[in-house]
Amino acid sequence: MAATKTTLKTIGSYAAIGDSFTEGVGDPGPGDSYLGWADRLAVLLADQRDEHDFRYANLAVRGKLLDQIVAEQVPRAQDLAPDLVTFCAGGNDIIRPGSDPDDVAERFEAAVADLTGAVGLVMITTGFDTRGVPVLKHLRGKVATYSAHVRSIADRYDCPVLDLWSLKSVQDRRAWDGDRLHLSPEGHTRVALRAAQVLGYEIPADPDQPWPPTPPRGSVDVTRDNIQWAREHLVPWIGRRLRGESSGDHVEAKRPDLLPL
Secondary structure, eight states: OOOOOGGGGGEEEEEEEEHHHHHHTTTBTTTOOOOOOOHHHHHHHHHHTTHHHHEEEOOOOOOOOHHHHHTTTTHHHHHHOEEEEEEOOOHHTTTTTTTTTHHHHHHHHHHHHHHHHTTTTTEEEOOGGGGGGGGGGGGGGHHHHHHHHHHHHHHHTTTOEESSSTOGGSSSSBBTTTTTTSSHHHHHHHHHHHHHTTTTOOOOOOOOOOOOOOOOHHHHHHHHHHHHIIIIHHHHHHHHHHOOOOOOTOOOEEEEEEEEE
């Protein structure tokens, strides 16, 4: 039996599933943990409830592929049966050589179908427009194809869509961490605001508010930054791929249970 349709007033619990984007990589939190847009969204949702009347779980783990998320996180989200699940997956599949966005989308849809029958509301997420991301801009067509599938899936299953492709503010380099693959704290904040906006909440700031102007950067500065980025981030990333390793190996979900905020 399908879950009763959730309204804003009944969102008292939320579980986030996904990979590094949803875990919050790029947005440092207490100790060695991360915050991220999902944690920030949870705070916005909790602020609409009485104190201690909102519960939140974050099951996301960096580096996970879609099939791993479906096998490990989707059943846990179904068991928790929260009022809201955010489901962002497939990005790590898309960036792999030879991947087929049509195939990834088909497997994603099967998981969405399972989730929508077990939880109150499922929000799904498109990819970012990667034209300004140096290491990913050549994948823009694949990301666009996958994102079009996500929107169609949302229509078929009546899911709200967190459309990151249309969020222009995250196309600014200041929205991205130094590794150029994950959002910065400000980037995560803007995504959280857009997610709350999609759900129909009043938000404290416009997620697409223009960034303040910055002075132009000379070619020497750009070249130096590119060399530093390649040494610190690109070379280790390529090395992990060649060794068949994942950044999520031996990493556990940071918040595996629905706990009060």
